[in-house]
Amino acid sequence: MIEIICSGLVATWRSIGNTLRLILRTWSGRIALPIVLLHLVLTLFGPWLAPYSPTAMPESIEQYQNLPPSLQFWLGTDQYGRDVLSRVMCGAGSLIATAGGGALLGIMLGAVVGMSSGYKGGRVDEVFMRVMDGLMSFPTLLLALLVLFTLGPSRFNIAATIGFVSMPAIARVVRSTTLSLKTMEFVQSARLRGESTFYIIFREILPNVLPVLGVEASVRFSYAILSVASLGFLGLGIQPPSPDWGLMISQSRRFLVIAPWVALAPMAAVASLVIGVNLLADGIRQATRMAKEEKHE
Amino acid sequence: MSEKRKDEIPLLEVDHLAVTFYTPHGTFHVVRDVSFTIQRGEVLALVGETGCGKSISAFAIVNYLLPFHPGESRVDGTILFEGKDLIAMPDSELHKLRGSRIAMVYQNPGTSLNPTMRVGLQMEEVLREHLGVESKQAHQRTVKLFDSVGLAEPDRIGQRYPHQLSGGMQQRVMIAMALACDPDLLIMDEPTTGLDVTTEATILDLMVDLKRRVNAGILFVSHNLGTVARVADRVAVMYAGQTIEQAPTSAIFKRSKHPYTTGLLQCVPQPPAEDRAGTKLRSIPGDTYAPEEGNLQACLFAPRCPMAQELCRTEAPEMLSVRDNQQSRCFFWNNVHKEIWGELEPRDEGLRESVEPVLSARNLRRFFGQWQRKYILFGPRVRLPVRAVTNIGFQVGTGRTLGIVGESGCGKTTVARLLVGLIPRQRGDILLRTEELAPLIEGRTDQQRAALRMVFQNPTTSLNPKLPARHAIVRSLQKLARLSGKDSRERAEELARAVRLEPAYLERRPEALSGGEQQRIVLAAAFAGEADLIIADEAVASLDVSVQAQVIKLLEDHQRESGTSYIFISHDLGVVRYISDDILVLYAGHIAESGPAECVLNIPSHPYTEALLSAVPVPDPDAMPTRIRLGGAVPTLRERFQGCFFAGRCPRKIGPICDNTPPPVNTGPDPPDHAIYCHIPPEELMKLQSD
Numbered sequence: 001m002i003e004i005i006c007s008g009l010v011a012t013w014r015s016i017g018n019t020l021r022l023i024l025r026t027w028s029g030r031i032a033l034p035i036v037l038l039h040l041v042l043t044l045f046g047p048w049l050a051p052y053s054p055t056a057m058p059e060s061i062e063q064y065q066n067l068p069p070s071l072q073f074w075l076g077t078d079q080y081g082r083d084v085l086s087r088v089m090c091g092a093g094s095l096i097a098t099a100g101g102g103a104l105l106g107i108m109l110g111a112v113v114g115m116s117s118g119y120k121g122g123r124v125d126e127v128f129m130r131v132m133d134g135l136m137s138f139p140t141l142l143l144a145l146l147v148l149f150t151l152g153p154s155r156f157n158i159a160a161t162i163g164f165v166s167m168p169a170i171a172r173v174v175r176s177t178t179l180s181l182k183t184m185e186f187v188q189s190a191r192l193r194g195e196s197t198f199y200i201i202f203r204e205i206l207p208n209v210l211p212v213l214g215v216e217a218s219v220r221f222s223y224a225i226l227s228v229a230s231l232g233f234l235g236l237g238i239q240p241p242s243p244d245w246g247l248m249i250s251q252s253r254r255f256l257v258i259a260p261w262v263a264l265a266p267m268a269a270v271a272s273l274v275i276g277v278n279l280l281a282d283g284i285r286q287a288t289r290m291a292k293e294e295k296h297e
Numbered sequence: 298m299s300e301k302r303k304d305e306i307p308l309l310e311v312d313h314l315a316v317t318f319y320t321p322h323g324t325f326h327v328v329r330d331v332s333f334t335i336q337r338g339e340v341l342a343l344v345g346e347t348g349c350g351k352s353i354s355a356f357a358i359v360n361y362l363l364p365f366h367p368g369e370s371r372v373d374g375t376i377l378f379e380g381k382d383l384i385a386m387p388d389s390e391l392h393k394l395r396g397s398r399i400a401m402v403y404q405n406p407g408t409s410l411n412p413t414m415r416v417g418l419q420m421e422e423v424l425r426e427h428l429g430v431e432s433k434q435a436h437q438r439t440v441k442l443f444d445s446v447g448l449a450e451p452d453r454i455g456q457r458y459p460h461q462l463s464g465g466m467q468q469r470v471m472i473a474m475a476l477a478c479d480p481d482l483l484i485m486d487e488p489t490t491g492l493d494v495t496t497e498a499t500i501l502d503l504m505v506d507l508k509r510r511v512n513a514g515i516l517f518v519s520h521n522l523g524t525v526a527r528v529a530d531r532v533a534v535m536y537a538g539q540t541i542e543q544a545p546t547s548a549i550f551k552r553s554k555h556p557y558t559t560g561l562l563q564c565v566p567q568p569p570a571e572d573r574a575g576t577k578l579r580s581i582p583g584d585t586y587a588p589e590e591g592n593l594q595a596c597l598f599a600p601r602c603p604m605a606q607e608l609c610r611t612e613a614p615e616m617l618s619v620r621d622n623q624q625s626r627c628f629f630w631n632n633v634h635k636e637i638w639g640e641l642e643p644r645d646e647g648l649r650e651s652v653e654p655v656l657s658a659r660n661l662r663r664f665f666g667q668w669q670r671k672y673i674l675f676g677p678r679v680r681l682p683v684r685a686v687t688n689i690g691f692q693v694g695t696g697r698t699l700g701i702v703g704e705s706g707c708g709k710t711t712v713a714r715l716l717v718g719l720i721p722r723q724r725g726d727i728l729l730r731t732e733e734l735a736p737l738i739e740g741r742t743d744q745q746r747a748a749l750r751m752v753f754q755n756p757t758t759s760l761n762p763k764l765p766a767r768h769a770i771v772r773s774l775q776k777l778a779r780l781s782g783k784d785s786r787e788r789a790e791e792l793a794r795a796v797r798l799e800p801a802y803l804e805r806r807p808e809a810l811s812g813g814e815q816q817r818i819v820l821a822a823a824f825a826g827e828a829d830l831i832i833a834d835e836a837v838a839s840l841d842v843s844v845q846a847q848v849i850k851l852l853e854d855h856q857r858e859s860g861t862s863y864i865f866i867s868h869d870l871g872v873v874r875y876i877s878d879d880i881l882v883l884y885a886g887h888i889a890e891s892g893p894a895e896c897v898l899n900i901p902s903h904p905y906t907e908a909l910l911s912a913v914p915v916p917d918p919d920a921m922p923t924r925i926r927l928g929g930a931v932p933t934l935r936e937r938f939q940g941c942f943f944a945g946r947c948p949r950k951i952g953p954i955c956d957n958t959p960p961p962v963n964t965g966p967d968p969p970d971h972a973i974y975c976h977i978p979p980e981e982l983m984k985l986q987s988d
Contacts, residue, residue, distance in 0.1 A: 011763060011764070025321070184758045185753035185754075185755060185758045185759040186758060186759055186760055186761045186762075186769070188719055188751075188753070189751075189753070189759060189769065189819075189822070190772075191719065191738055191739075192717055192719070192738055192746065192750070192751055193746065193772060193773050193776045193777055193826075194738070194743055194746045194776050194777070195772070195776065204761055204764075207761070207763035207764065208761070208762065208763050210763075290321075
């Protein structure tokens with residue numbers, strides 16, 4: 001079983017490298033990659049690159065409170081006199097990790113449910129898909145709020161919740177791809193040589209679902225970022241004083257008139273990340289189409 | 298044509314046409330050097346294998362290349378239509394020519410018609426658009442045109458939507474539309490390729506008839522030498538984007554002066570002479586010169602040519618005049634004759650006599666769909682199931698080949714799937730020697746799975762596109778021959794060599810292999826478990842003739858060496874006739890006729906077999922087609938047949954007995970295992986058919 005998963009991973013890695021090469025041939029990909037890379041650098045090295053501590057407050061708050069952008073504080077300071085730039089830089093990590101974890105979990109759950117449902121068909125399919133329909137009929141944010149209220153907000157719970165609520169849409173897409181793959185002769189051949197269902201799903205079908213998953217993953221990731229930010233804004237995300245973009249926007253609301261920079265900086269950060277990820281998704285979509293065309297020639 | 302003046306300008310003159318596509322993935326020389334002329338009232342056939350550029354050449358004539366490739370394309374050479382250059386012509390003028398003076402018929406009539414419009418309206422639209430005919434007149438013209446292409450009830454057919462017409466009727470409507478404006482040039486791109494052989498025969502008859510009535514030049518693009526022999530006056534053969542030979546039809550088939558043409562003709566299974574043995578099939582070694590490759594200072598066929606010389610590799614031949622009206626692109630055309638590909642070897646019969654059946658099936662039955670009540674819980678039952686396979690039984694002898702023939706929808710693929718257990722049978726038994734097989738593959742033992750293997754029609758989808766070609770073979774060895782990882786890799790290389798592939802090919806992804814190479818990988822995987830019986834479902838249908846011959850030869854060689862039995866399913870009677878020892882003719886889920894091949898193919902035969910045989914296009918222009926044609930369409934199979942399953946279309950129907958009594962089994966005159974399901978006794982059939 002481990003062997004099956006390992007060889008599956010090798011195939012996955014190869015197709016990722018190939019996709020990356022194709023992404024750079026599209027304009028969306030060329031614009032998106034620097035934006036996403038910048039955010040990635042902030043995620044990994046933000047706390048070291050930040051000029052000030054994101055959480056520590058100066059001794060005389062009044063003196064440093066809500067200062068406009070200057071050479072000393074590039075993006076100004078917030079109500080507690082903390083440097084906004086440092087807080088934005090350090091907030092990237094937790095947001096991207098939580099959103100990424102959530103999206104990844106959603107992809108994995110969705111892929112497994114979708115492939116099993118599509119391949120097995122019949123009653124299994126019926127039960128799985130009706131449950132997914134049920135989940136989909138709830139507004140995403142409301143469902144997430146419900147779960148977080150009962151479980152309590154923590155980074156892990158947020159990621160799990162986002163994974164859970166993004167699963168149905170992914171499962172549907174994967175299921176429809178699996179349905180068309182199932183009728184193909186190579187799947188029939190695998191059945192004829194006596195392969196197990198587990199083998200057919202993970203070794204024969206999964207590599208062919210990956211391109212679809214790649215596109216889905218990027219779309220889901222951008223949704224997840226918005227969800228994490230929204231939950232933070234509503235106070236159900238990462239708790240203060242840790243820097244969190246959603247929370248920062250929510251807290252600076254009251255000072256929007258006198259100190260708009262405190263809210264604008266995290267807003268711009270969220271927006272640019274989402275735009276970057278969406279463009280990247282577009283790039284991946286074009287890349288998979290190009291890969292398909294290459295195959296036809 | 299002979300009475301026409303010689304100095305008259307030809308209707309269409311294509312000279313040194315070249316089409317190149319520039320794409321992000323490279324440059325493709327799809328058409329390199331194509332020249333031909335068409336006179337008024339003449340049918341020129343453009344033949345060649347997949348990728349030789351025949352369709353693109355045809356589309357280039359009407360400058361219709363955009364839909365094929367979004368990239369940049371470039372057209373060189375000259376295309377003169379009545380002396381006017383079509384390439385230099387402005388688009389607006391060309392647009393006027395298209396549809397009114399030059400008309401096209403495409404391969405797939407199903408997608409060429411607008412599915413949301415009644416066909417009559419579509420026709421009237423063409424008439425109004427191009428000829429400005431009034432509505433009322435347009436309707437009358439439509440009826441007349443539908444009548445002229447042999448559509449039954451021409452005044453009512455216009456009321457139907459495309460999906461309500463059969464494939465043959467759709468193609469007739471397309472031809473009627475093309476004829477609507479009395480075109481001078483008609484371009485037909487594989488007009489019969491998607492159709493069943495009996496429907497194809499009727500469309501070809503229509504073409505022969507049209508040729509006499511319409512004074513238009515017809516460019517007929519096809520890959521099938523048989524259809525070409527039936528309709529064409531002259532033939533231009535293409536290879537790797539070049540016309541390599543051009544001659545009157547009879548000259549092409551009898552005195553070809555290019556090695557490729559002679560080779561191609563020998564790849565098609567010939568109807569055997571008196572004895573069934575006949576001669577071995579021939580194949581052309583190697584692969585076609587791909588469009589990605591640049592133009593060479595050499596003959597492009599030289600790498601595959603048995604008579605290639607130094608000159609062929611250093612200089613590119615032009616079209617050389619062989620005699621009046623025949624040209625060949627070969628320096629040594631004078632030396633070309635049938636034997637350049639070697640002596641035709643007679644087939645050895647080997648171990649074909651056997652008594653013990655390896656597989657026997659009895660009373661197989663499979664219906665699709667379910668009965669439902671009209672209202673929930675109440676009301677009459679409606680929507681009967683499709684009776685795909687009704688009560689079919691047969692035996693396959695050890696080391697023998699059973700051919701199953703029939704048109705699409707006759708149940709042949711369903712039979713294959715029932716045998717291997719991809720779908721469960723609803724009734725009947727399948728015995729592998731003496732063991733009863735479970736209905737589904739999952740319920741069978743590993744030995745049983747290894748004993749019964751299957752090869753599918755489409756090699757591209759038979760291999761996982763994301764995994765190297767090796768995967769299919771290695772996994773089959775591990776699962777069916779119980780080999781360990783290392784042994785299986787070694788054995789896979791042996792198998793690859795057995796199907797004439799270098800082991801390095803095993804590492805490639807399927808997309809990097811040609812169709813023939815893919816199918817050989819699939820065969821190697823099928824041979825892996827040392828199967829007792831291999832079921833090949835249309836295994837060569839999607840391959841070009843030269844490649845098809847390679848695959849058939851591999852199957853033959855394997856059978857001789859290992860004594861494996863085959864069930865060979867095909868709609869192509871020529872191929873089945875070549876490879877089979879026994880033949881089963883299916884129609885509408887029933888057996889029409891079964892028995893040893895030579896009995897089934899000779900008289901007396903079931904009226905359906907007779908119709909099939911006479912519909913097969915023979916690559917010989919002198920072969921007089923037997924005039925038995927089937928009208929109507931294959932029944933829907935939702936009703937149970939009260940009488941004979943073939944009664945609705947039978948040309949030899951004798952009376953009400955055919956409609957209300959199921960036919961008895963009659964055995965032929967000599968061997969007792971020749972069975973004909975017909976009310977007419979064999980002696981009578983014999984008399985009827987020998988006229």
